[in-house]
Amino acid sequence: xxxxxxxxVAGELRAxxxxxxxxxxxxxxxxxxxxxxxxxxxRAMTVGVTGPPxxxxxxxVDQLVRQLRAEGQTVGVVAVDPSSPFTGGAxxxxxxxxxxxHADPGVFIRSMATxxxxxxxxxxxxxxxxxxxxxxxxxxxxxxVGVGQDEVEIARLADVTVVxxxxxxxxxxxxxxxxxxxxxxxxxxxxADQPGAQRLEQELRGMMSLGSSGTAREIPIVRTVATxxxxxxxxxxAIRQVRQDGSRPERQRLLWRARLRxxxxxxxxxxxxxxxxxxxxxxxxDRTLDPYTAAGELLESVVxxxxxxxxx
Ligand SMILES: Nc1nc2c(ncn2[C@@H]2O[C@H](COP(=O)(O)OP(=O)(O)O)[C@@H](O)[C@H]2O)c(=O)[nH]1
Ligand SMILES: [Mg+2]
Numbered sequence: 679x680x681x682x683x684x685x686x687v688a689g690e691l692r693a694x695x696x697x698x699x700x701x702x703x704x705x706x707x708x709x710x711x712x713x714x715x716x717x718x719x720x721r722a723m724t725v726g727v728t729g730p731p732x733x734x735x736x737x738x739v740d741q742l743v744r745q746l747r748a749e750g751q752t753v754g755v756v757a758v759d760p761s762s763p764f765t766g767g768a769x770x771x772x773x774x775x776x777x778x779x780h781a782d783p784g785v786f787i788r789s790m791a792t793x794x795x796x797x798x799x800x801x802x803x804x805x806x807x808x809x810x811x812x813x814x815x816x817x818x819x820x821x822x823v824g825v826g827q828d829e830v831e832i833a834r835l836a837d838v839t840v841v842x843x844x845x846x847x848x849x850x851x852x853x854x855x856x857x858x859x860x861x862x863x864x865x866x867x868x869x870a871d872q873p874g875a876q877r878l879e880q881e882l883r884g885m886m887s888l889g890s891s892g893t894a895r896e897i898p899i900v901r902t903v904a905t906x907x908x909x910x911x912x913x914x915x916a917i918r919q920v921r922q923d924g925s926r927p928e929r930q931r932l933l934w935r936a937r938l939r940x941x942x943x944x945x946x947x948x949x950x951x952x953x954x955x956x957x958x959x960x961x962x963x964d965r966t967l968d969p970y971t972a973a974g975e976l977l978e979s980v981v982x983x984x985x986x987x988x989x990x
Contacts, residue, residue, distance in 0.1 A: 726833030728824035729842030732801035774973030845874030
């Protein structure tokens with residue numbers, strides 16, 4: 679493991695690929711590896727790219743990669759593919775786009791299916807991003823579909839969150855507006871070659887000036903045509919500006935608070951045998967036990983078990 683970690687840190691591509699598989703599969707080797715790599719993380723610029731399906735997120739990401747590569751930067755990409763059959767076409771498109779970078783060792787791409795396991799997905803995604811960071815990738819792009827809470831959360835925990843929208847969404851903007859103003863650092867209006875970009879921009883500016891809960895902030899809006907690359911340079915400039923202005927320390931605090939809680943939750947649950955939970959459920963069903971007392975007792979049993987272990 680030490681050896682694999684050392685090879686990842688040295689930027690060895692094959693080691694990175696192997697480590698990524700270990701992390702994705704969440705086997706027993708994942709944790710020691712992540713532990714060994716942690717001191718080498720925190721250097722990359724991580725960028726979350728989120729937005730509705732079909733908005734052009736993957737196309738935007740692909741163009742960002744091209745531009746960053748042209749500058750000589752090394753790049754990592756984590757794409758979270760919804761496993762829904764309806765988006766199967768999009769995944770195929772992603773595969774084809776990825777092929778274009780296949781021969782370039784400066785681009786490391788991993789795509790993950792959501793497999794319905796929500797909490798685990800967020801963790802695996804962020805762990806993968808950390809891995810690429812430790813391997814010295816200068817920029818790590820994380821593409822998620824901005825629908826589920828979990829996916830939005832992933833994007834939000836990056837250094838910079840880009841929300842990709844498209845003209846002609848009409849009421850959809852209203853529908854998602856509560857969430858996006860909170861998480862967006864940069865708005866990309868993609869498919870600006872189609873009618874309605876101007877109107878969407880006005881809507882977004884209107885929303886910003888209303889400033890939900892009085893926290894009006896100026897979020898940069900960039901128009902792009904990802905299929906041609908138009909506007910991508912401006913998008914990168916906006917992303918870098920946000921990172922420089924830096925809500926980074928606060929973001930990092932938020933990130934680690936959330937992740938530590940998640941690890942704790944996972945560990946705590948792992949300490950409780952499923953049979954013990956089932957036994958409590960029986961009691962709750964026949965009303966001899968209430969769920970609050972049940973939870974208290976289970977928690978108590980973890981504490982007792984651990985103090986016994988210590989004393990043994
Ligand atoms: N007209 C136009 N089509 C685009 C643009 N960007 C992406 N597309 C197309 O929109 C479709 C969905 O793009 P994709 O990147 O897979 O969207 P994602 O689901 O958000 O990742 C594809 O057919 C793209 O070629 C754009 O700027 N203009
Ligand atoms: Mg996509």
